[in-house]
Amino acid sequence: AQENKIIILATTTSVQDTGLLDVLLEKFTTETGYTVKPIAVGTGQAIKLGMNGEADILWVHSPDDEKKFVEEGYGISRTTFMHNDFVLLGPANDPAGVKTAKSITNAFKIISEKAVLFVSRGDQSGTHKKELKIWKIAERTPNKEKYVEVGQGMAATVRIADEKQAYCLADRSSYLSLKKNLSLTILFENDKNLLNLYSLIPVNTQKFSKVNEKGAKILLDFLLSAKTKEIVENFGREKYGQQLFFYDYEVKK
Amino acid sequence: MDFIFDGIKKAIELIFSLDRDILDILRVSLLVSISATAIAVLIGVPSGAIIAIKKFPLKKILISLINTGMGLPPVVIGLVISLFLFRNGPFGFLQWLYTVKGMILAQVIIALPIIIGLTVAAFQSVDKKMYLQIIALGANTSQSIIILLKEIRLSVLAAIIAGFGSIISEVGAVMMVGGNIKSQTRVLTTAIVLETNKGNFDFAIAIGLILLVMSFIVNLTLTYIQQKNRRD
């Protein structure tokens, strides 16, 4: 049988929107001759594609879902290989006063108490899951009247928060790329609960015979290599003046 | 395949559960699509009639532009309308962004070229001699449009049906201008996108089915009006 040269990568829009994916995949294709079809969709949808055997490998950022996915046998392994972080955005005048919060959980508590507008993605994405988790840790429920669930991607959510002069949680890379048209600023950052971890999960061939196991392995190897590390660590410096993603995987020499 | 059967099951469940969320979505959808269709028809049909009837320079170019408007990507319309309605945009003071009003505006703009373009074609298809007969009887412009409308009801209703179809199925612009805000501006199409993104394919199909049933009822009514008393 002919070797399947096509790899389906199910990923999330946030990975695609920064442009990192394009850079990596171009390199991958020229090196290996494999064609990758990156399907950038919502986190939930990406995982669903994996659960149906419609993707060969996942690149997502929703740790709880990922663990469940691997536990249930849909994924072979889960490798958390890079991260960036989330930031809390809000109006520059910070009506709730979260700038001085001690932690992100504290900031969320303040938001809930001061009953300021908060815009949530509300789409079961990695970011949304993260937000829900923080609410949980903070032991608060958002103020119903002031909680706006938009059910859209990061860019739209930030945009709406900006228009409504509301608070919202966003990943840093999205914020940086949208920053030029925004009046919102970062009001809180750098908390351990704000880490945004990206993992790679090859889909289990045992469950789905049509999965391109070999291709997935090659792509996984490529993404977990020194070359990738270098690209990731340099990505975005030119455009945004800072590093967007931090590579965590210990590359073997 | 199973998704489709699951979808049907879920759709029935959803409707009979009288889930508040679903009811909200249905309410907003009906409000937006019916108002937008009504406004687009009230503006589009008379304009189309006048463009078809009157002679003026650059008429063909204008018709081409309108026809091009049928191919305006909703996302672009959504984007441009948003730019105008942004708080700092020229019409920010209206405070229409992320409201039902803004969504209706977007839908009207999307449906207008379709309704105008097809109405122009409908009026232009009228036998010239029928038109001459009408004005020979002493009709002024608006009277002749009304008389012609009765005679070509069939094609004008087709234009309206197509306009309604584009409105009810459109997602890009309402998503952008409305914001898909739960209980406020979430409509059937944006809910479908959301559920799809969440990976809830069966749920997405269920909402799709609800949309189709709603649109089928509207269309059945329009189609019966259209096909009634056909000239044959």
Next chain:
Amino acid sequence: MDFIFDGIKKAIELIFSLDRDILDILRVSLLVSISATAIAVLIGVPSGAIIAIKKFPLKKILISLINTGMGLPPVVIGLVISLFLFRNGPFGFLQWLYTVKGMILAQVIIALPIIIGLTVAAFQSVDKKMYLQIIALGANTSQSIIILLKEIRLSVLAAIIAGFGSIISEVGAVMMVGGNIKSQTRVLTTAIVLETNKGNFDFAIAIGLILLVMSFIVNLTLTYIQQKNRRD
């Protein structure tokens, strides 16, 4: 507002830069939209004509269903087609998912109800007596369709223009079925969504403008064919 001027500037830059990415997008867009329109016309116009001409039971219901099809949300179509084309789905063996073929299929399905529905209306608007004259002259069904087509070219072209418009502007289904893969299945509309998501509004508008220009050229041609030799 500035976005719009920036968009225009950027659009001009983009086109003259002959950027590979943009050229790829243009190529795929043209390929998909023109093939889809052609296929939808070849299937839709004859079917519409036959539905309009023939008498059969439940004709009104069928027409209502077709009209409802004009309001099929592209996302639902995209989703359902994806479910069918998934490699584990019933038509997975075709390997059409995330390919241009799949996108054309989706577009054809979206445009068909519009083209069929409007063609039915166009043929039904024909004066019954003209049709009787044609068959009195000895035309068989396909001959009479061809003769009628010439006589009602104007409204059938309006149907085609509307179909093309829905195809060129559609994003939900191509996004889902095509996957918006760079250089392969990325088209103008999906690129606009991507750029909007990236916050590059000017870029999004620039691509939108390119799309409009392309669609204007196609429409100008179609409109001139439509308006040429009008019966007046």
Next chain:
Amino acid sequence: MIEINNLTLNLSKSFCLDIKSLHIQDKEIFSVIGPNGAGKTTLLNILSLFENPETGRVIIFGKDILKQNDVLSYRRRISYVFSRPYLFNNTVENNVAMPLRLRGKNSESKVNEMLKLFKIEDLKHNNALKLSQGQMHRVSLARAFVSEPELVFLDEPFLSLERLYKEQLMTEIRKIIKNRGITALFVSQDQNEALCLSDRIAVMKEGKILEIGTPEQVFTSPSSKEAADFIGIETVAEGIIFKKEDNLCSVRVKSKVIQVISELNVNEEVIVLIRPQDVVVSKHKEKTSARNVFKAIIIHIESWGLEYKVRLDCGFDLLAFITKQSMKSLKLKEKDEVFISFKATAIHLIKR
């Protein structure tokens, strides 16, 4: 009422309308007759502003209609019956009421009057598109007269009507037009229709007007062979019915009395038509069933196609066609005194 001067319109390589001068009086019934493609319909289209002439002036209601702005109010003063009228997908009644509704002055009684006149009362509630040809034409005539226009253009209005009704209708329409003081421009290829209806007639061919005159002038002495060929020739005289017994009318024509079978009433003014074919010329007065026998003087003899056309004076001008053989055997020559006879049943009377 209508003054047309130097009107030209080039419609195609082969056809150019070119009317030097045509003046129609107020309250006149004017007919334009001519063969197919003569330009009759084109003329009406220009007068109702559906066609734009290249040059020319057309003065109607005192204004140059080609230059006026208020086309609507002009159109509301006229009615134009197309040769192929369009009816609307509605009842006959509503079709007829349409011009009134458009002018914002509906009147059921006027509509009913028209329905009656055109014998379509019974079809009142029928769909106008489901009528026979002739019925449709009646609806369109009713629709044209209901709005009480000042000026009507009629393009072949009687074409699809049955003969008997047509003859009756022409008299009725003439009456309406005259009573209401309407000016009418009537177009037909049928010279008999024109004769019955009109005060004056123009003969048109290939876009040009060949003849204009009263029916008498046009029918008895057409100035061109073309016109004569088209119209045929008859004796046309004016008279009045002064006595009537059992439908045998005595009609005074100038100094003579002729007897005619007719249903018209005493004291009606009439046009008397006598076909030259029906006039018998003899040398002596004889006893026949022909009730009209007069002494006459031959004024002029002229070869006319297969026969001779003999112009006689028998108190009024009269034409007779006589075969060459008869001519020879009777040895007729100009200034001869002869007897002419024609039957009371062979004469056609038209009410004025």
Next chain:
Amino acid sequence: MIEINNLTLNLSKSFCLDIKSLHIQDKEIFSVIGPNGAGKTTLLNILSLFENPETGRVIIFGKDILKQNDVLSYRRRISYVFSRPYLFNNTVENNVAMPLRLRGKNSESKVNEMLKLFKIEDLKHNNALKLSQGQMHRVSLARAFVSEPELVFLDEPFLSLERLYKEQLMTEIRKIIKNRGITALFVSQDQNEALCLSDRIAVMKEGKILEIGTPEQVFTSPSSKEAADFIGIETVAEGIIFKKEDNLCSVRVKSKVIQVISELNVNEEVIVLIRPQDVVVSKHKEKTSARNVFKAIIIHIESWGLEYKVRLDCGFDLLAFITKQSMKSLKLKEKDEVFISFKATAIHLIKR
């Protein structure tokens, strides 16, 4: 060729077509005449399968057309000229060629032949929608005959044609139909057209057939007053031209010779039409310009509306209308011997 039995169709409250029996022979020219709304067009619509009757059998080409499946090949053997024909947005030439193209056998020469016959060669390249009424009608006639149908249905085909051409065309069409062996069903409200064209005539009114017969039968002895009123009455006799001098033809009718002005040629078979109005009855033979004087016996006298209808035998059957006054003064009664005369120019000949 056509056998219609018990055909009924209820079109509206006020109209129901009801034809008990109508048989049309192969190669016959059959006319249906009748007033507006008689159901003439409806009959043709049923025969061309555009209208579905409620009951009845219609056998054409040996099959019951109401039950056959192959409608297309039936339609390709017939031609139907609508009273309001539709032309297509194309040249006259292409319009005429259409039936041939549809049958896959285009022939330029056939098209040209038709264009010539209907005098529209000059309009060949004109757009058919930019023609005058009469020109359009000619195109539709050309289009009907070009495909060499076996059966033609003609609905008022001569309506908008100018008189002179119409008369000429009727003779031509009769010739074509007879030469090609076509069966023709012709519909008109004009009894003269029917008379000139047809072998047999049916008179229709209110959906029913009142009379069927040869022109002689129908025109001379209609069996109902209704039919008679509609058609008018004439003497119709068959004859043959056996001599011709200078257009004065001698026509033998039974044992008699009558003299007629006509352009027809020697040896042609003709129908002789004499209007009862034109026949002069006198007690003695007299010298007049009337060339036809015969001794006759009065067979029957009958009051006929305003006059008397007198049936005479002068070698052939002849009708005369005589005023009541003449009747009195001449003291006519049945079996009287009289002289009748009519002018050579007052007779109409139709070629068979």
